[in-house]
Amino acid sequence: MPDDVILQVRGATKIYRQGEVEVAALRGVDLAVRRGEFTALVGPSGSGKTTLLNLIGALDRPTAGSIVLEGRELSELSKGERSRLRRDRIGFVFQAYNLIPVLTAYxxxxxxLALQKVPAAERERRVQGLLAEVGLAGLEDRRPDQLSGGQQQRVAIARAVAPNPALVLADEPTANVDSETAERLLDLMERMNREDGVTFLFSTHDPRVIRRARRVVRLRDGRVEADETAVEERDQPVA
Amino acid sequence: MGTLLLHMAVRNVLRNRRRTAIVLAGFAFGIMFAVVFTAIADDTYGRMVELAARLGGGHVTIQHRDALDQPAADKSLPRADRIRDRVVDVEGVEAAVVRIRAAAMIATARESAGTVLLGIDPAVETPATLSLLEAVAEGEVPAAEDRRGVVLGDGLADHLGAGVGKKVVVTVTDAEGEVASALGKVRGLIDTGAESVDKYTALAGRTMLASTLGYASDEASLVAVFLEHPREVDEAVLRIRAELADVLPPDAAVLPWYEVQPDLAAYIQLDSSGLVVFEVLLLLLIAAGVFNTLLVSVMERTREFGIMMAVGHRPADVFRLVVLESVVLSVMGLVAGALVTILPYWYLHTYGFDMSSLLGVDSFDVTGVAVDPIMRANIVPIKLAIIGAIVVVATVAAGLYPAYRAARIEPVEAIRLV
Incomplete structure (x- = not known):
């Protein structure tokens, strides 16, 4: 695996069993993501986008296939190792923001960072810097219910990138905000990608996200239907 | 991380204020009832023990080892005055007096009655060592040199038809097993309010009773020892046994009040057991409230716990968070309990509550010990600490299952919930 490929998915299959019925959410997905990519997973509901993000995010295990993040095979990790991996190497941005309601934005x-036991002074420096970067300076002490949807999603983005993860997984990040806010959020993530080198992998239906993505992977019925950079990807020995 | 979890725990507890207020009200009133009832019981038991001690045997009784089971004149304590002189120097001993106790028949020309005659040294006895002295309703206690004077309980006097100034004949079985009699004159009457005491009690000078029983000058029935801290009776008994080993006769026993007064000890044990059952029920109610609150709270926050685990918290962190919430609840509960308890405790401690109108009597007795109908609160400090500790432990225990449930949440399933 070349150095700049941080994620390698091979033949990822996920089958859910509901009683006697088996539902295949993913059917042998292959995907490689390079450091610094700004990639959108696109597809209709039920195409397997969220399932694939859950597998990549070490929240779930594939029924078959392998997922390697920064050289580590996720299915071989213990529950504790998966928790540490999520804490240290993966950032999550959810559709419904999912901030902890009793905590302030800060x-x-x-x-x-506190979970990682980063010293308090360093935490303060990084968090204040990030909140300023996402445009929330002065709102540090507000709780989620005192922030707009867009502001909450900015806090979620700050939370996701604060520990300098290898990969930020964003599940429909613009689905619950208005158009203007969605554009601002995309500006923010695009800038972080361009200036700070943060790697983003989105699942989305949102044409604004698809338009901005530098790579679009289309899923249908649990399979990769198209990959706009697939030709480039094949030209480079990533597998 | 610990600080952040603690902040989260406090805020989570305050999140649903109405629900928390209901739980805290349960804590507050549960703690108040537990403390107040324990305090009233402690005060009542303490006063009963004190009164029983001042009715005859002291907090610690030194007497012949068989005197308890076979009270007879020959079960006497030699060298009683020397023992008394030594025991007052033992740490924690406030006072000690020598007494003679004898089963006696007191007769007038009209009637006779069996009684327990207590021979005392009027020169050294005070109401602090003999409560009967403060219950002299008529006449007076015979002077030290008075070799004929007796004081009767007013119930006994009524029965005998013997008022102050009347003559009585005191008949006892002496140390040799012979019947011996002495002429006495009633100098005073006692009214303690406890019928069983007033009907069967009589006092006489120690000198008169010793000569009637045929005792040597330093021979007596017992030495009654009074302690500075009656609750430390077991430690005092051990110290007295050790420090008086050279002066105690081989057949002497050093006994705590609860062995000398087994009926009173059994009553206190039984009554306090009932109180413990009541308090356990109260604590179970508190714990059930906490369990329900935390479980509902955990179920409502399934998605939140899923998010926490998705971003890197371990299940153990989530477990700790919910347990911390139960600790926070218990601390807040203790504060609420203290705030609600202070006023009624202060009132009952300072003024007491007069039960006589509810009971319909001015006084009553338990196993021969008069009980004050005014209830007062005076808790033993260690019991306050025990109640607090039990509240915290029960609350944290009630939080363990909800914490376990929270830690078992699978993040991938939880974050699907909306």
């Missing part, structure tokens, strides 16, 4: 953004 504390939400700081939470993962």
């Amino acid at each position: 504390e939400n953004a700081e939470m993962v």
